[in-house]
Amino acid sequence: MTVLKKQINKNSREIVQDEKTEDLLSRALKYLKAGYPIHLTGPSGTGKTSLALALAKRRKRPVMLIHGNHELNNKDLIGDFTGYTSKKVVDNYVRSVYKRDESVTETWRDGRLLEAVKNGYTLVYDEFTRSQPAANNIFLSILEEGILPLYGTKLTEPFVRVHPEFCVIFTSNPDEYAGVYQTQDALLDRLITIFIDHKEREHEAAIVSAKADLEMKSAIAITTLVSELRKECKADSGPSLRASLMIARLASEENIPIDGTNSAFQRLCTDILGHQVSRCIESDEPTKTAEKMILQACINMKVT
């Protein structure tokens, strides 16, 4: 049984916690304090980013967020020269003396990683496997030697020492196959990897209820419908909490009753869940089969 610690208001960015989440956050916080980076991994929509940000917030240090992408490079992480500043002083105070003093300096802008490392921020590196392994290599020096090498720059210092308060929380989705890179074993070996799975139905319902401002029994009906369909899908695929949130929010905005026999509600569910379910089932006619499954799940739905 899920026991919620506290409720949040509709627009809050706070997470809805149960005992399991609370326990996970406090363990992860201890690991971070001991100097070990955390890596939250799991299927899409299970709340990895939300957890990472909640964990970062608990450290009470400024938080820097980086999103992995294949174009991320050392210039984004360490910094770059952004242009030139030129200064020209012409002194002709005494008419017979003309003095001109001109200087040009390059302007340096710290990258986000350098800024976080220097100032001891908590770095949340979301979906880090979307960045190329070459870009992520820099984390090996940070985690192993406690330095950030400034290679490829014309800075005079060869490296910057990592601030003792600096720490990293990585997130990744192991099931993504498009646009992700294999993580280097050397990097994974230095992280404490925690698997974040889909939550229990009641916990998902509590989140939906809080975030969509819906009564608990309707929220349970929606999350049950979504999780039943998820069970029919291949491992770790299928609709997530995000889909439940979409159904709940749209139903309440459009005044659609949370009633599985209502045609507008059935339409909403097929629109939101149809494609996702069709992709994760084995059928010769996946779209039709998915639609049938969703309609059946709606009919089976109980709001009690």
Ligand SMILES: Nc1ncnc2c1ncn2[C@@H]1O[C@H](COP(=O)(O)OP(=O)(O)OP(=O)(O)O)[C@@H](O)[C@H]1O
């Ligand atoms: N504990 C929670 N409390 C409140 N909202 C939550 C919680 N967990 C997840 N959510 C909500 O569920 C949705 C999905 O969460 P999130 O983006 O953190 O998942 P994710 O695992 O990072 O997904 P992806 O792998 O697709 O990036 C968001 O709208 C988020 O606000």
